[in-house]
Amino acid sequence: MFSRIAIPSFQNTDSAWVEIYLSSVGGSLHPDYRNEIRSAIEQTLTEKKSAEKVYYSTSHARAIGGFALSNRPIGFDIEAQDRVQNNTISRVSQNSEVSEAPTHTHLWTAKEAAYKSLAKFSQPTVISSIQIGQWTQTNHFKLTNESSFGAPEGCGITWTFDSHICAVYFF
Numbered sequence: 659m660f661s662r663i664a665i666p667s668f669q670n671t672d673s674a675w676v677e678i679y680l681s682s683v684g685g686s687l688h689p690d691y692r693n694e695i696r697s698a699i700e701q702t703l704t705e706k707k708s709a710e711k712v713y714y715s716t717s718h719a720r721a722i723g724g725f726a727l728s729n730r731p732i733g734f735d736i737e738a739q740d741r742v743q744n745n746t747i748s749r750v751s752q753n754s755e756v757s758e759a760p761t762h763t764h765l766w767t768a769k770e771a772a773y774k775s776l777a778k779f780s781q782p783t784v785i786s787s788i789q790i791g792q793w794t795q796t797n798h799f800k801l802t803n804e805s806s807f808g809a810p811e812g813c814g815i816t817w818t819f820d821s822h823i824c825a826v827y828f829f
C-alpha cells in the first residue's frame with residue numbers, strides 16, 4: 659500500500675541513498691496510521707536485507723504519511739501546503755532565513771526535516787534553534803549551524819507532491 663516516490667533533482671549513489679515511501683493509510687485521518695507506517699518500515703527493511711545500517715524518519719499529514727529510509731542519519735517531513743501558517747514560520751525563523759527561502763512553506767518543511775535529522779546528534783529542544791539557508795535553484799538547502807549540534811555538513815532537499823510539500827535532510 660505504500661508506494662516509493664522519486665525525489666526530483668536527487669540521484670541515489672552507493673555512498674548516499676534515500677528512499678521515500680508514502681500512502682494514504684499513513685495519513686493521520688486513517689485510524690491506525692502509526693501502526694501502518696511502523697509495519698511498512700519493518701516489511702521494507704526485511705525485504706531490503708541491507709548489510710549496512712539503515713536509518714529512518716517518519717512524518718504524517720492528514721491525508722498522507724510515510725517514511726524515509728537512508729544509509730545516513732535522516733529527517734523527513736511532509737506537510738499539506740495549505741496548512742502551513744506563515745506567521746508561525748516567521749516566529750521561529752530569522753528574517754534572513756525567510757527572505758532566502760523559496761517560500762515560507764519550503765522553509766518550514768526544511769526546518770522540520772533538519773530538526774528530525776539531528777535525533778542522533780545534540781538535537782535542540784526547539785525548532786527556532788535550527789538555521790536554514792544556502793538554497794539552490796533546485797530547492798536543495800543546508801542546515802547552516804550544524805556545528806552547534808555536533809553534526810557534520812549535511813544535505814537537504816524540498817519538493818512538492820500533489821498538494822503537499824516534502825523535505826529530507828541527511829548527513
Ligand SMILES: CC(C)(COP(=O)(O)OP(=O)(O)OC[C@H]1O[C@@H](n2cnc3c(N)ncnc32)[C@H](O)[C@@H]1OP(=O)(O)O)[C@@H](O)C(=O)NCCC(=O)NCCS
Nearest residue numbers: 692716717718719735736770773774775777783784785786
Ligand atoms: C518533533 C517535530 C519535528 C514533529 O513534527 P510534526 O510536524 O509535528 O509531526 P510529523 O508528523 O512530521 O512527525 C512525527 C514523527 O516525527 C518523529 N519524531 C518525533 N519527535 C522527534 C524528534 N525529536 N526527532 C526526530 N523525530 C521525531 C516521530 O516518528 C513522529 O511520529 P509519531 O508521531 O507517530 O511518533 C515537531 O513537533 C517539532 O518541531 N518539535 C520541536 C519543538 C518545537 O519547537 N515546537 C514548536 C513548533 S512551532
